[in-house]
Amino acid sequence: MANIVNGQHADDGPGLGIAMTGGPSFGKTATSVGFARLYERQIRDEFPAAFEQENEFIPVCYSSLVRGAGLKSQMEHILNFYGLPTARRATGTQLVDELIRVLNACRTGILCLDQAQNLHSGDKRDDQVAAALKEVMDGSHATLILVGIDIDSTGPLAIAAQGRLQASNDRLQLARRFTWLRMQKVDKDSQEWRDLLVSVENQLVLANAKQGDISVGLADEVWKRSKGAIGVAFNMLRSAANAAIADGSERITKRTLLKVPLTIEAAPTKKKAA
Known part of the structure; x- marks a missing residue:
């Protein structure tokens, strides 16, 4: 570009x-x-x-x-x-x-x-x-x-x-x-996915954040909850960052992430009753 x-x-x-x-x-x-x-x-x-x-x-x-x-x-x-x-x-x-x-x-x-x-x-x-x-x-x-x-x-x-x-x-x-x-969904184990999460880490400003919190520690969890959709992942992490600021922790953890509601794209599909 x-x-x-x-x-x-x-x-x-x-x-x-x-x-x-x-x-x-x-x-x-x-x-x-x-x-x-x-x-x-x-x-x-x-x-x-x-x-x-x-x-x-x-x-x-x-x-x-x-x-x-x-x-x-x-x-x-x-x-x-x-x-x-x-x-x-x-x-x-x-x-x-x-x-x-x-x-x-x-x-x-x-x-x-x-x-x-x-x-x-x-x-x-x-x-x-x-x-x-x-x-x-x-x-x-x-x-x-x-x-x-x-x-x-x-x-x-x-x-x-x-x-x-x-x-x-x-x-x-x-x-x-x-x-x-x-644009397509990104594979979980790809370098592109890791690079995207590193980019997000660099953009978020949290006082207690450490390099690798998201791109290493939460990479699999973010992919699981977003299903590899970049837009869903970005919005999820932005909401998690706002929550971390609000509760004073100033750091995104798995617990913070799990509090973020899933969007319709990421929500699990309900199985039809037999």
Whole structure:
């Protein structure tokens, strides 16, 4: 992901993007937000003076898209991140142009749109959204990250299996610009699982925590309760951390973890009565 974002500023070719898809609770939001946070920290370390002297330097824009909204409403929602009022009579196309202007003015390097499945609103409107996203990618230096459930099968990035979409179609051209990341459940004994838990340990701030509490001591228990779903594991550990702060222990133990209610994805399936 970092190579794609950094390469966006290296040439004047067509804008590139990252599409992160998969089932619910697979950790798409946690992964994308974590990456965006690391990117912003990197920019802050490289250009500290810019943040002190300017109030319009915004390296990352994050917006969770709204269900059932058209192009105009989605653009208004994204622009709201910048605190920018929009004209009531502005069209969707005009707001696309305004977004490009703001992205460039604020030197935004990542435009992350979560809940991207909400961009789907029917074939013709999907074509309109695809054309708008292409304009944003070409008109700004921001890398577009789309995060959503099964966005490869519905919405502006979907390509019809029947082949009715021609090479000149905006949707096909748009889809080809994206690097696809398909999130899946993680195996219990994999290095990826251990690395994820180490990452969580480093993010949680607990006064009495020790390195390895989660990534070693609780790795199997967290996997058992989350069934390898990254999003479920992240939310579970965040709730456990809040509980540890509330009870004053400031450390996640198995007892703390067992107090966290299971989500519907992680709850054991009830056996049917004979």
